[in-house]
Structure formats: structure tokens, C-alpha cells
Amino acid sequence: xxxxxxxxxxxxxxxxxxxxxxxxxxxxxxxxxxxxxxxxxxxxxxxxxxxxxxxxxxxxxxxxxxxxxxxxxxxxxxxxxxxxxxxxxxxxxxxxxxxxxxxxxxxxxxxxxxxxxxxxxxxxxxxxxxxxxxxxxxxxxxxxxxxxxxxxxxxxxxxxxxxxxxxxxxxxxxxxxxxxxxxxxxxxxxxxxxxxxxxxxxxxxxxxxxxxxxxxxxxxxxxxxxxxxxxxxxxxxxxxxxxxxxxxxxxxxxxxxxxxxxxxxxxxxxxxxxxxxxxxxxxxxxxxxxxxxxxxxxxxxxxxxxxxxxxxxxxxxxxxxxxxxxxxxxxxxxxxxxxxxxxxxxxxxxxxxxxxxxxxxx
Amino acid sequence: xxxxxxxxxxxxxxxxxxxxxxxxxxxxxxxxxxxxxxxxxxxxxxxxxxxxxxxxxxxxxxxxxxxxxxxxxxxxxxxxxxxxxxxxxxxxxxxxxxxxxxxxxxxxxxxxxxxxxxxxxxxxxxxxxxxxxxxxxxxxxxxxxxxxxxxxxxxxxxxxxxxxxxxxxxxxxxxxxxxxxxxxxxxxxxxxxxxxxxxxxxxxxxxxxxxxxxxxxxxxxxxxxxxxxxxxxxxxxxxxxxxxxxxxxxxxxxxxxxxxxxxxxxxxxxxxxxxxxxxxxxxxxxxxxxxxxxxxxxxxxxxxxxxxxxxxxxxxxxxxxxxxxxxxxxxxxxxxxxxxxxxxxxxxxxxxxxxxxxxx
Numbered sequence: 001x002x003x004x005x006x007x008x009x010x011x012x013x014x015x016x017x018x019x020x021x022x023x024x025x026x027x028x029x030x031x032x033x034x035x036x037x038x039x040x041x042x043x044x045x046x047x048x049x050x051x052x053x054x055x056x057x058x059x060x061x062x063x064x065x066x067x068x069x070x071x072x073x074x075x076x077x078x079x080x081x082x083x084x085x086x087x088x089x090x091x092x093x094x095x096x097x098x099x100x101x102x103x104x105x106x107x108x109x110x111x112x113x114x115x116x117x118x119x120x121x122x123x124x125x126x127x128x129x130x131x132x133x134x135x136x137x138x139x140x141x142x143x144x145x146x147x148x149x150x151x152x153x154x155x156x157x158x159x160x161x162x163x164x165x166x167x168x169x170x171x172x173x174x175x176x177x178x179x180x181x182x183x184x185x186x187x188x189x190x191x192x193x194x195x196x197x198x199x200x201x202x203x204x205x206x207x208x209x210x211x212x213x214x215x216x217x218x219x220x221x222x223x224x225x226x227x228x229x230x231x232x233x234x235x236x237x238x239x240x241x242x243x244x245x246x247x248x249x250x251x252x253x254x255x256x257x258x259x260x261x262x263x264x265x266x267x268x269x270x271x272x273x274x275x276x277x278x279x280x281x282x283x284x285x286x287x288x289x290x291x292x293x294x295x296x297x298x299x300x301x302x303x304x305x306x307x308x309x310x311x312x313x314x315x316x317x318x319x320x321x322x323x324x325x326x327x328x329x330x331x332x333x334x335x336x337x338x339x340x341x342x343x344x345x346x347x348x349x350x351x352x353x354x355x356x357x358x359x360x361x362x
Numbered sequence: 363x364x365x366x367x368x369x370x371x372x373x374x375x376x377x378x379x380x381x382x383x384x385x386x387x388x389x390x391x392x393x394x395x396x397x398x399x400x401x402x403x404x405x406x407x408x409x410x411x412x413x414x415x416x417x418x419x420x421x422x423x424x425x426x427x428x429x430x431x432x433x434x435x436x437x438x439x440x441x442x443x444x445x446x447x448x449x450x451x452x453x454x455x456x457x458x459x460x461x462x463x464x465x466x467x468x469x470x471x472x473x474x475x476x477x478x479x480x481x482x483x484x485x486x487x488x489x490x491x492x493x494x495x496x497x498x499x500x501x502x503x504x505x506x507x508x509x510x511x512x513x514x515x516x517x518x519x520x521x522x523x524x525x526x527x528x529x530x531x532x533x534x535x536x537x538x539x540x541x542x543x544x545x546x547x548x549x550x551x552x553x554x555x556x557x558x559x560x561x562x563x564x565x566x567x568x569x570x571x572x573x574x575x576x577x578x579x580x581x582x583x584x585x586x587x588x589x590x591x592x593x594x595x596x597x598x599x600x601x602x603x604x605x606x607x608x609x610x611x612x613x614x615x616x617x618x619x620x621x622x623x624x625x626x627x628x629x630x631x632x633x634x635x636x637x638x639x640x641x642x643x644x645x646x647x648x649x650x651x652x653x654x655x656x657x658x659x660x661x662x663x664x665x666x667x668x669x670x671x672x673x674x675x676x677x678x679x680x681x682x683x684x685x686x687x688x689x690x691x692x693x694x695x696x697x698x699x700x701x702x703x704x705x706x707x708x709x710x711x712x713x714x715x716x717x718x719x720x721x722x
Contacts, residue, residue: 107631108631113631113656116631116655116656118607175656178656263644271468271469271474271477274658276658277649277652277653278653279649280649280650280653281649284623284646284647284648285645285646285647285648285649286644286645286646287644287645287647287659288644288645289637289639289640289641289645289661290640290661291661292637292659292660292661292662293637293638293640293661293662293663294477294661294663295477296474296477296535296538296660296661296662296663297660297661298634298636298658298659298660298661299647299652299658299659299660300652300656300657300658300659301649301650301651301652301653301654301656301657301658302652302653302656303653303654303656
């Protein structure tokens with residue numbers, strides 16, 4: 001084919017999509033744009049299943065655009081790069097996370113915090129890009145993305161277990177660095193032990209901290225200690241255990257999106273303690289001002305992470321051999337996986353083996 | 363007199379509340395003899411803090427009576443103990459909210475005595491020797507030197523007294539949470555004793571200052587007297603909306619229940635809101651207000667002694683004092699009533715020396 005017309009051709013993509021708020025996922029075909037001068041195109045090998053995918057296929061947040069191909073923990077192999085792309089080459093293993101575009105000029109963008117773009121950050125799926133196209137995610141065979149939002153995956157990491165770093169990993173890594181919850185020897189707490197929580201424990205140990213897990217499920221203790229390396233485990237529904245932990249912890253990452261009172265966790269923090277929410281409960285948080293003023297504590301929030309810091313996190317994981325604990329599934333299992341995810345029945349992330357189970361129709 | 367006089371307790375004239383009615387009236391009690399590490403001073407002025415109003419009425423459930431309130435006291439040293447080097451007779455000093463702490467724990471060694479697990483409040487508390495502490499609505503104070511502060515000599519003493527609580531309560535978090543950067547945009551919620559000091563410090567740090575208030579009538583003074591650059595009537599949704607994402611940090615001085623999401627939405631990326639007021643009911647904050655722009659909500663209480671001295675020195679250098687209404691002790695019950703209705707600009711200060719006469 002002549003270079004001009006081939007480069008200008010859209011690419012047909014095989015995927016699974018939700019078509020309505022039932023959230024039922026089924027085979028679906030759509031087109032992605034032709035690889036532009038600044039684009040990277042890659043064959044998707046694996047895609048993590050994030051709790052956000054579950055929320056969005058059901059329109060829990062009210063902005064869902066259908067048909068929706070979810071998936072923002074995408075890893076694959078580059079098949080084509082645009083003429084202006086220097087940083088990536090064919091055959092390289094890359095990833096795309098939660099964002100595919102931003103204005104690139106506002107203050108947050110220039111500070112490499114694209115997720116806070118003042119104009120509009122474009123989410124990897126269920127969003128409208130600047131050119132009007134509906135973005136579609138990683139439960140698909142092929143991805144085309146502008147190079148500024150493509151990440152290099154460390155070659156020593158197993159790709160399936162690395163995929164969830166692109167959302168779950170960065171969502172806890174970013175606040176741990178930003179709020180300086182990464183000081184060796186300090187005491188770090190994690191509330192909730194799911195996709196985000198288990199990564200927070202892993203990073204906590206990697207930063208050399210003593211780690212306490214707070215969970216409502218006593219059944220999770222064995223694995224928290226033996227598999228993840230947690231030093232302490234506190235059943236948060238047990239007032240005695242919570243009381244015994246009073247003023248013992250330097251910082252806490254709270255990953256829980258269900259409604260829960262914060263005062264008991266705040267009371268476990270020392271003077272100048274910090275609690276950062278990465279889960280987003282729908283109902284307002286309930287915090288007594290006295291929990292903050294009595295020991296100069298604060299409650300902060302954080303959302304995913306910028307591209308530069310996501311690359312830093314991936315490199316850190318490559319150096320320290322950190323990946324996620326996953327359950328690998330074929331695409332055909334996805335609806336069952338969503339059901340189980342709704343009951344938090346997964347250790348600790350489903351990852352779809354796209355390369356082996358989602359075949360291109362062509 | 364023989365040295366044994368140094369061992370004599372001193373009789374003090376004061377006004378005290380005797381029960382939860384909070385009614386204040388003349389009262390006499392004894393303070394300890396000046397110990398080797400103590401400073402004794404004749405009280406000249408004492409500020410009236412909203413905490414005084416709360417505690418005379420037992421609003422916090424832990425009041426013991428009779429209670430002599432007052433933790434913004436300024437006076438002249440009349441005697442120092444043998445181990446006291448830093449203070450001398452005739453010097454003008456002050457005592458704020460604390461009179462003792464363990465001095466050895468982690469917060470104490472970090473000069474954050476207010477977070478000591480064994481701290482002792484200036485009034486309505488029990489000191490380590492078992493005595494009930496009594497505050498500054500009295501003629502004489504005896505305090506261990508570690509909790510005595512030097513007042514800058516160039517400041518009018520009556521207007522400087524409220525720095526000892528109102529001043530440090532906003533100065534401390536503004537420094538600790540780094541809300542003191544010239545050119546930044548600083549917001550203050552509430553314009554009372556704490557709020558007006560926050561505005562003054564905000565301007566002194568070179569920031570653009572926005573005042574949020576439920577009372578539109580406060581705008582003129584906020585701008586003209588305090589130097590505020592912007593005034594937003596917080597009950598007006600249009601004004602609040604127009605301020606979205608414009609502010610770097612906020613100090614919130616309001617103790618009445620109020621929703622925080624609206625104020626949080628005025629903060630930029632990485633914005634900070636720090637509570638120094640302590641509403642009784644839980645704060646209501648949507649996690650999304652925090653996660654959507656990486657903001658945080660913190661809290662802070664008064665300040666340690668070292669930083670209180672730093673603040674006083676800063677005020678001395680920059681000529682910063684409080685806007686006050688000076689009153690005789692006989693007016694204090696009316697003052698408490700007016701304070702309950704926030705009817706004061708912006709702190710009552712009792713002229714102790716001229717109105718509370720020692721019976722002797």
C-alpha cells in the first residue's frame with residue numbers, strides 16, 4: 001500500500017463493550033484513528049480490571065457514554081509509531097493508564113499533573129477527546145495513543161502483573177510521594193485491602209516503613225502478613241484494637257470507597273499525622289474538627305498520578321521487582337469477574353489476558 | 363522581711379464564675395509563693411477569649427468552679443525566683459493558655475507543649491501539685507518561667523494581650539502549614555478575634571487576603587481597617603462560585619457548624635484549609651472535594667511557647683496588635699453577653715490594673 005493512504009487509515013479494533021447501564025459486556029467492534037505523527041499504536045496484551053470500570057459500566061457516577069469499552073490498565077507491544085515519535089519504537093513494551101490527553105499548557109499540565117488539567121483531562125474511556133471522538137479503553141485488541149501519555153514498562157517485570165500498576169499502583173504511589181509518606185522507619189497504615197490497598201502495603205514495605213493494615217475482614221490477616229509483608233493487622237470494627245493503636249501511626253492511606261467514619265482512624269495518628277483518601281465515598285466524610293486540632297493532623301485527597309510520576313513509579317517497580325497480585329482471566333470471564341469484583345471477591349486485581357483471549361476478527 | 367516571706371502564698375483579687383450560669387463576680391484566692399523557677403507579675407490587662415465564655419458555662423463539660431478565666435494576660439514582673447535568669451523585676455511579660463507541661467515528651471522537646479499529654483491549662487485545670495489553676499481576670503499571676511513570654515516594649519500592652527491566644531492560634535498554623543508565602547492568595551473564614559488576626563498576619567506576610575463572612579456589614583471594616591483585598595459573602599452562591607479555584611490556603615476560624623465543601627471548592631490544586639475553630643458537630647466534607655484537586659483539611663490548636671515568643675517578636679517588629687474594646691472588670695458580664703452574639707470588634711480586653719483593685 002502507498003504510505004500516504006495506509007497511514008491515513010483508521011484501524012478496526014475488536015473489543016468487549018457495555019451497551020447500557022446493565023453493564024453487561026459483550027463483543028464489539030469499533031475504529032480507532034489512524035496513527036498520527038505523534039501517536040503510538042500498540043497491540044494490547046493485558047488489561048487490568050479496575051473498580052472504576054465496574055462503576056462506569058453501570059453509570060454509577062452518572063456520566064457514562066455507551067457503547068463503552070472499559071479498561072485503563074493497558075499493556076502491550078508497539079506495532080507502529082508516528083513520524084514525530086522518538087521515544088518509542090516498534091516491538092517495545094508500553095502501557096497506557098487512565099488518561100489519553102490534556103491541554104499540555106496549563107499550570108497543572110506543565111507541572112506534570114495532567115489529571116488536574118484546568119482545561120480538560122481526557123479519560124482513557126467513556127470520555128470525549130478534543131477531536132470529538134469517544135474514547136475507548138483497553139478491553140480491546142489495539143490501542144492508539146498520543147506519545148505524551150504512553151509509558152515504558154520495565155522489561156524485567158511480568159507484564160500481566162505489571163498492568164494494574166497503571167492505575168492501582170500510581171493511585172497510591174503518587175500521594176505517598178507527594179505527602180511524604182515514604183520515610184524509612186516511619187509507621188504507615190493502610191485502610192482497606194483491595195487493589196489499591198495491597199499496592200499501598202507493598203510500597204510501604206519497599207519504602208522501609210512498618211506497615212499496619214486496617215480491615216473489616218479478619219480473614220485477610222494471614223495473607224496481609226505472609227504474602228504482603230504487613231507488620232500489624234487491626235480489625236477496624238474492634239474498638240479495643242483501635243484504642244490500643246491510638247497515637248501510634250505517622251500516616252495512613254485510606255483506599256475504602258464505602259462510607260466509613262474517619263475519627264477512629266484519625267485517633268491512631270500521631271502528632272502531625274496525615275490521612276489521605278484515595279477512595280471516594282459518595283456520602284460526606286464525617287470528621288470531628290477536634291480529631292484534627294487536638295494533634296495537628298490533616299485529611300487530604302489524591303487522584304491517580306501524572307504521567308511523569310507514573311513513569312517514575314514504573315521504574316521504581318522495575319528496580320525493586322514490585323508488581324501486583326493478580327488473577328488472570330480470559331475476556332470471556334469478564335462478566336463473572338465484574339460480579340465477583342462487586343463483592344470484593346478477588347486477590348487483588350483481575351487482569352484480562354487480551355493477547356490470548358480476545359482475537360482480532362481480521 | 364525574713365526569707366521565710368518568700369515561702370508565703372500571695373492573696374489575689376479576682377472575678378470568678380461560681381456555677382454554670384457563668385455569672386462573674388468578685389472572688390479572692392491564693393496563689394503559691396514564688397518558687398525558685400517562678401515569675402510573679404502584677405497583671406495589667408487580660409483579653410477575653412471565646413473559650414472563657416464556653417468554660418464559664420461548662421459548654422465543654424469539664425468545668426470546675428469557682429473559675430477565674432483569662433489566658434491572655436500581660437503584666438509587670440514584681441518578683442523572680444532564684445533560678446530565673448531570663449526575666450527581671452519591672453519587665454513586661456505575658457502568659458497565654460498554658461502554665462505547665464511535662465517538658466520531656468516528644469511534643470515538649472519539639473516546643474509543642476500544647477500537644478503534651480500532661481499539659482496544664484492556665485485556668486480550669488489541675489496542676490501537678492494538685493492546685494486548681496486560675497487565670498488572668500485577677501491582680502497577680504505566678505507562673506513557671508518556661509511558660510512566661512516577653513512582650514515587645516514598643517507595643518501597646520492592652521492591644522497586645524490577645525496575641526497570647528488569638529494571635530498565636532492563627533500564627534502557628536500559618537507558619538507550620540506554610541501559609542505565609544508572599545504573593546499567594548490567602549483566605550480567612552470568619553471575622554472575629556481569630557479571624558481579624560489572620561487577616562493582619564496575612565497582609566504582614568505579603569499575601570492577597572480574601573475574607574469570607576456571613577455578615578455583609580463587615581466588609582467595610584475588613585477592607586478599610588484590616589486591609590483585606592477581597593470580601594466574599596459566603597451565603598451568596600454566585601460569589602462563592604466566582605471564587606472557585608482562586609485561593610492557595612484558608613484559615614477557618616468559625617466554631618459554628620458550617621459546610622466545608624463550598625470553601626474547599628475555592629482552593630486551587632494542592633490547596634489547604636486549616637480549622638482553628640472547633641465545631642461540635644462533625645465536619646461534612648465530600649472526599650471528592652479533596653481528591654479532585656489534591657487538597658487537604660487540617661487542624662491546629664494554639665501554639666507552643668517558643669513559637670509564641672517568635673510571633674510576639676514578629677509583631678513587635680511589624681507593629682501588629684489586635685483591634686480591641688477595652689473594658690473595666692465591672693463590665694465583664696455584659697461583655698460575655700455581647701461576645702455570645704459576636705458583638706465586639708474584635709476582642710474585649712479587661713483593664714485589670716485600673717479596675718480590679720487589690721483589697722490590700
